[in-house]
Amino acid sequence: MVRYFTRLRMRRIYKWGGRPYIFDRKLKSYGFEYLNMSVEGQEAVTTVTPGQYILIEGNDDEYPFVAKLLKFFGDESHKQKKALVQWFLRLSEVPQNKKLLLGRSPHPQEIFYYLGRACDNEINAESILGTVDVQHVPEDTPFPEPGTKDTLYVKLSWDTKAFNVLDPVLMQDTPASTPPKPALPLFPPCASPTATPVSRGPVRRALPTPDPTVMRRAGSVSDTRATMSAGKRSTLEAESIHSASKLSASKILSAKRRGSAADTPGVRKKLQLSIGASPGKKMTRADVLCELLDEEMESEKVISLKLSSSVSHSLQHGCSLSPMRSGCKTPNGQRRFPWKLSSISLDRLSPTALGEQDLSSDLLLAVIPLALEDEVFEAGLPTDAGSANTPKKRQATPRRNYVREQKATTPSRRKESAMAIRKPALGVLAEEDSEDSPMQPIALTPRSKRKSAQLVSLRIRKQLNLLDNTQELISDGDDDCFVPSKKDLQSSSDEEKTDSEEETRGRNCKTSVRTPCKTPSKKDLQSSTDEGKTESEEETVVRKTRGRNCKTSVRTPHKKPSKKKDLQSSSDSEEETMVRKTRGRNGKASARTPCKTPSKKVTPSTPRHATPSIPSRTVPARQPGNILEEARARLHVSSVPESLPCREQEFQDIYNFVESKVMDGTGGCMYISGVPGTGKTATIHEVIRCLQHASDMDEIPTFRFIEINGMKMTDPHQAYVQILQKLTDQKVTADHAAALLEKRFSNPAPKKETTVLLVDELDLLWTRKQNVMYNLFDWPTRRHARLVVLTIANTMDLPERIMINRVASRLGLTRMSFQPYSFKQLQQIITSRLNKVKAFEEDALQLVSRKVAALSGDARRCLDICRRATEICEHSTSHPSSAGLVRMNHVMEALDEMFSSSYITAIRCASLQEQLFLRAVIAEFRRLGLEEATFQQVFVQHRALSRVEGLQPISVSEGLAVCQRLGACRLLLLEASRLDMLQRVRLNVSQDDVLYALKAVRD
């Protein structure tokens, strides 16, 4: 990792290499073959070509971002150099709280394949630092010895929620063999480079392709599989995401179309066998042909399944299989697929449609015009429209790539890799994977985005329906496809509603079919995550083999029945959904396990971050026994209520604010003020809880929530340290942290999710230069920060009072003030907390809330008083169990205790000399006409008074002692006692209070 240039602090020069090819007319962007990088003043030139793994400038010089380069493109002027990448994560980029999910100590050179969606995969090409070697390590083999420092290892993928075993297919191609891939898009299949004018440049790039089949497959019917293996990596990746979800629908569709076809497990097996020998190599055309001849129908089925499950496949196969299908859809059928492709790429562009299931075939034709007019990928399409299917097929490949590039990070990936978990255990070869992978998307219907996706899809459908009419020419042959797909749409939308129903069914299936394979897979995971554990090697081995055995034996049968079902009930969409669901479950279950298992075991292994906790108790805490205890527990401020009543409006405002910022990926500040105990922090926590939930449901992008509290740090500058620590788990000094954060928030690191920062007790972050506040409010305004700052303080005018102009201006005007609770709200809060536990009289509650509302409106106070009242109620009766409701008198007593001033009681309970001294003080004040006197003066009065009272006069020392005692209680305010007799005395209570108290004593 020393190779990149960033350390040199020199200007790097980037130059496009190769000839540009237009790939989007609309946006006037050009694709390029490679990029030459050189450092100013040095001869050496580094060439970066797509497919290589690259390092990208990030926040951390030490650890730049890692990604795989997919494609270069730039605009007309060649000024903007952009690249599309597939991201990889380092462990340090994984959120702190999720790191434990890994379940083992990470390899220092380990990176993770990123499957999340939050990161933009388009980067500025000029942020590329250099290339790096990345090796895929199968999940159950240990990391290689630390040989070269420059090699990174990938074992798992990370989908923002869990680590999954990485599908080896995703990683399989070595950079050497891949470079041409991104260029392929415009590669003309069999024609000479010049034949297709659009794709002049890439042709030459395609030529170096090591795989001859790529060239050959052009016209071949049977080549499909070979192609797949050839371009496997990209294909599979292309299949990504929503092809996964979406295409599951189309898969069913195509399954329906070929309803009569037999199932193909046999074929696959054979394929495995035949291909198994040369995992890296592809099937020859002949092989495939043979098989196809053998089991024509089956294979067709398989292929079609595959096809429909991935856009690109479907394209290819659609073309290649046309002869067989000629009966039903000859020309249109052939043409349909390319359109489908375009439509899908289209719909991929609209983020909401992502993960959608049903845009598939019925949209396809209709989309053409749209695609032509509006969308980005049209470069190749115009030529396609009229041309024969061969060139189109060619185009499938590029498109596929492109598609993958676009959406390489969609969540459904996770499922794919979830499936992949099983593969290593199975010892599955690459070919098998490629066969399986089409199944994965089917099996793993993502729940993500469903609602929004449906909405969008509906909308699009409407439009398309209109268009359909105009496109009759094309649509006539496809009518039959539209119908099922619609059905599908329905079923998929139904899915949500009938979730439980399906789930139960799915579970049934699971128990019947999947149980045997589930356990081993889990174990397998365990053994793979076990590395750090002290499990006997043997056992691990046994487990692994067992897992493998089970899987090979179990999986096939399990698939078979489901597939049969598929066939049998191909017309019954519901049934299919169920099958899909079970498979999805299968995938999910295995995907879920890894995050569960490690979380259990990790804790002790990381001493660096070990935070000690309070030792746990030997006897568990007793649960509340009676109603009053129950009420008391509910009324405790710490108990988290089910809902936050009376703050609906504020909740909504904050929620909208944060949600919009998270959705847009922008930043902003909000200032929230309110007196203590008005629910500011609680409301924000509630908002965040809801948003987290929403992001878990994939309704909004994931975000990070960080909380700091001005009171919980020793110095304002510690804020930087705490923020950085919570963001990246680094522990650095305040100055360094500030620098790192500055860098983080100002640099355009695309791989960034929105950060929501809650700053509680903002006023304590005040420094003389106000730089902490300034930074906190300045960061959100940066273009690339994606930071939302919510600040809380008590005073409404804090910005005006303590902030200098440039800070206040950055804080902005998004302000909110929490009013003190009114008595009705307080009452509602108590009742909602009590939640039907009948412990209070209605009047008693009202008294408390009115009293508190009149004084402070502090909900904490209110709850504390109620709690105290329950105690008084409990004590008032002899038997705690027989205590009834909390009545007015109990509440009154509690209120008295908490609100009544203790000064008067204190004076009444004081000793005689103390009382006398107080009177002397008042007498002296009256004599002087001042509110202040020296002890000497008061003592003269005191002596006179004690003579009047007939008491023996006390000595000066005693008098001073009396005075000091009163001073300690703060009935008197005294100067420092070293002044002795000259110390000045003031009353801390009003004279009237003193006289009142003393009068009551005498009477």
Next chain:
Amino acid sequence: MCTLSRQRKGSIHELVQMILRERFCHQRLPEKPVGMESQHKHLLELLRRTAVHGESNSVLIVGPRGSGKTMLLNCVLRELLEVKDVNKNVLPVHLNGLLQTDDRIALKEITRQLNLENVVGDKVFGSFAENLAFLLEALKKGDRSSSRPVLFILDEFDLFAHHKNQTLLYNLLDVSQSAQAPVAVIGLTCRLDVLELLEKRVKSRFSHRQIHLLSSLSFIQYLDNVRSQLSLPQDFPDTNFYDEWNDGIKTLCEDQSVVDVLQRHYNSSKDFRSLHLLLMLALSRVSASKPAIKPTDLLEASRVCMVDSKANILHGLSILELCLIIAMKHLNDIYEGEPFNFQMVHNEFKKFLQRKSHSIHNFDKPVVIKAFEHLQQLELIKSMDSSTAKIQKEYQLMKLLLDHSQIMEALQKYPQCPTDVKQWAMSAFG
């Protein structure tokens, strides 16, 4: 036989002294706190709920000095720890505002008392900030049902409120108000206005429970208390001596002079600490040859207790110094308490020498200055202006830290005081 009994008698007195000293020096808790039953119950219930139910609480025990706040708390803790469930389940942390003068020290002390430093092993305890984060993290990790409750006992609670930003209080009280490890924050203070010291956000987090220890003890109860404090416990080994002693105490408390002395003490202060001081003095006069407390012992003890602290100093002054004090007194009378300087005092003194004195010879000025400085060292006079360096010694403004009555009393008791000096002191305006 005779010697043996004498020996035993001697040892009995030692035993009595030991028992009563323990009592008076607060080394042993009383069986039951006197006169604060309801407060005791309240506190015990509260802490029991924390210990047993894991309910977080905060409470302040407020009472004047010597009113038994710590005693009450210790009684409650003792009682609490006797409960079997609780015994191993609470972690008391004692802090004192006079010892933990800032949050950094307090945090270290908390960590030490919770034995958390062992968890991090050899990790050197870093900065204050790390320390705070560390402790908060530890507390945050706990939860109501599974963590051991921690009892934070903050003696001199008001002093913690003077720490910067009240960080410690905020955090402790915040933990007590949130679903973290169960804690009870118990503050002991003698300041009635302690809540006004808290910042409003800290105050809001405090539960506002205050247990006031304001004894409304009548004199009869006070007298009873004296008797019980002096009486021997029932399990005393020598029953004869036990009866003898307790009878003696009973008669002692009925003696009029003793009652007067106690009344005087009662009027001065009701707290037990000053009473214990008195009784200790009386007790120390008990010996083998004098096996009981007599009224005279108590009177003498009372005299020692009540004596003016400056009287003894005045008795030790030279006649010159005394004359200077008298001169100052006259100056005070003339100028109504305005400050004076040496020159004025010296003039006054010279006037006295010229006009009235027969017995006192003239002193050189340096000698008088020396005497004046001695008085200043004894802090019987105090310089009024702070910038002492700039002004000549003779002209520094001073004030007398003695009352008329103290001076007159001292003159009365001064051994062999010349009559003319006395007369000068008593005459108005020198």
